[in-house]
Every structure is written in C-alpha cells, then in structure tokens.
Amino acid sequence: MDKSTHSIEYETMLLGRYRQLTAPRLRSDGDQLDRSAYILLSRLEMDGPMSIGQLSDAFGLDPSTLNRQTSAMMRAGLLERIPDPDGGIARKFRVTAEGGQRLRSVRERNIRGLERVLEHWTPEDAAAFADYLRRFNCDIERLEGRPWPRP
Template sequence: MDKPTRLIEFESMLFTRHTIPFNARKWGAERELDRSAYVLLSRIQIDGPLSISQLSQAFGLDVSTLNRQTAAMLRAGVVERIPDPEGGVARKFSITTEGERRLDADRARSIRSLERVMADWTPDEVAQFAGFLNRFNRDIERLEGRPWPRP
C-alpha cells in the first residue's frame, strides 16, 4: 500500500470520529435526532415515502434493524405510516412536519458547525473539498451498487 492511501485510511478514521453532524455537543449544539434517524429521514426527504423493503435495499440493512429504527422514529413522531401513494400493498414511512422541522434544524446546526471549522478556508478550498467528498462517496456507492440520490 502506498503512503497516500495509508494517510487516507488514517484520516478517514479520524474523520468518522470527528463527524460534526453527529458530535453536536462538542460543537455547542444539542441534536434533535440520533444518527440513524438523521440518515433515514434524509433519505425519505429526498425519495418520498418508502417501505421497509425499500429502506432495506437502499441502506443494505436487515429488515429487523430497520423495524427497530423506524419504531423509534414513529414513537418520536418524526415519521408516520401511510398507505402506498402508488396503490401498492406495503405501507410506507413518510416524514412528518415535526420530522422535517427536526431534520432541518439539525442540518442547519451541522452547516453552522462546518462553517466554523472551515472559517479560514477559501471558497475554492471548500468547493474542492466538497467535490472530493462527492466523488469519494459516489465511488463507494457505485461499488456497493446503492447510489444515494442527491437533492
């Protein structure tokens, strides 16, 4: 393995440790959602209502894991179960007004925290970093066969 790849591995490990959207206390902002709810709601917000099997395919997660996560989200009032808008048999999870509010609030906190971290970066450096992250994520998604829709 060459040195740049080793450095990327190490920095990736640290990046996941420091991930701002999920380490809010350290950045002075209490989160409204836990990590799994934040990610699931983000996907539902982009795709619209999704069934458990669609969520399972999208995330590569077990149905039992998703049942636990969506049950917690139902109790929190951030999703609701609705009939399939396209007339299918399976019920789907739709984001509630409260879920939208909490997701948007957490996303705004995350963006403010990122802006704080990159306050000394030039706009070009921020854009380059965003481009590299986008490419990196898309290449992972391509290899996994699970592309993530982007707004």
Template sequence: MDERREKPVDLVEFEMMLLGRHMHLLSPKSRGAVGRLDRSAYILLSRIQAEGPMSIGQLSAAFGLDASTLNRQTAAMLRAGIVERIPDPEGGMARKFAITEEGERRLAADRAENREGLAKVLTGWTAEEVADFAAQLSRLNRDVERLDGRPWPRD
C-alpha cells in the same frame, strides 16, 4: 512517520477515521442534546426526504440493512413523531414511512447546526478550497456507492 501510514491510502483511512469521530463534535449542541436526531434517524430521514415515502423493503435495499434493524429504527422514529406510516401512494400493499412536519423541522434544525459547525471549521478556507473539498468528497462517496451498488439520490 508512523509506518502504518506510509501510503496515501493509509493516510486517507486515518483521516476518514478521524473525520467520523469529529463530525458529531461540530455542533455545540450535538453532545447529548435534547431534540437532536440520532445518527440513524438523521440518515434515514435524509433518504426519505430525498426519495419520498419508503417501505421497509425499500429502505432495506437502499441501506443494505435487514428488516429487523429497520423495524427497530423506524419504531423509534414513529414514537418520536418524526415519521408516520402511510398507505403506498402508488397503490402497493406495503405501507410506507413519510416524514412528519416535526421530522422535517428537526432534520432542518440538525442540518443547520451541522452546517454551522462546518462553517466554523472552514472559516480559514477560500471558497475555491471548500468547493474543491466538496467535489473530492462527492467523488469519494460516488465511488463507494458505485462499488456498493446503492447510489444515494442527488439533486
């Protein structure tokens, strides 16, 4: 065995690296497909969908990204028609980004394709194995979020 992967944590790191590489390959339409959201738009839309309209400041706090990065990303999303700027529903001064119908449609389509790809990969797994794997991934993500101080909103 490769000496760089002797410890369990080394194996986890290696497999996580591969998982990150493979995730975009799960959907047959994912490679350069027209209409697919890019990774940052997919994640930002998912967060806005979970929390409701968000300002640049709120997105910055949620993701630990600087305002200039988020301004570039949200500008591209505005041009694509997947978000719109709205007045703060709570009456604050900052305008917020809300998902448009087109954004909801594209996010749902991408999520369905991702799930379809995952279902193909997990075909040989039992329902219990899939549930156990989902629980372990959830635990890993929650532990990362705990250390990072930025939990993802969950149902």
C-alpha cells in the same frame, strides 16, 4: 498500498472522531437526532415515502433492524406510516412535520459547525473538498451498488 491510501484511512478515522465538532449535538434542546435517524430522515426527504423493503434495499440493512429504527422514530413523532401513494400493498413511511423540522434544525447546526471549521478556507478550496468528498462517496456507492440521491 501507497502512502495516500494509508493517509486517507487515518484521516477518515479522525474525521469520525471529530464529528462532534463539525456536527455538534446540543443536549439542551429537543432537536437532537441520532445518526441513524438523521440518515433515514434525509433519505426519505430526498426520495419521498418508502416501504421497509425499499429502505432495506437502499441501506443494505436487514428489515428487522429497520423495523426497530422506524418504530422508535414513529414513537418519537418523526415518521408516520401511510398507504402507498402509488396504490401498492406495502405501507410506506413518510417524514412528519415534526421530523422535517428536526431534520432541518440538526442540518443547520451541522452546517454552522462546518462553517466554523472552514472559515479560513477559500471558496475554491471548500468547493474542491466538497467535490472530492462527493467523488469518494459516489465510488463507495458504485462498489456497493447502492447509489444515494443528492440534491
């Protein structure tokens, strides 16, 4: 393994550690979302309503895990179950107005945190970093066989 791979491993470990700085959680408001809810809501926002089976395929998770997560999110008012808009048998999950509002609020807070970190970067450096992150994630998705939708 070359030195770059070791460096990337270490820096991605640190990136996970610094998540609270770049994506702060404010305990005083009701807009916080745990990581799994944030990711699931983001996916439904991009793809629209999805069934447990579709979510299982998209995330590579066991349906029982997704049942627990979606049940908790429904109790919190973030998701609702609806009939399949395409007429299929399986019911699908859709983001509620509350879920969409909380997702937007947390995303804005994440963006503000990243802007604080990147405030001394040139626009070109920030764009190059974003391009490399996208490329890195796309290669992971290619290896997993699970592409992720992007805006």
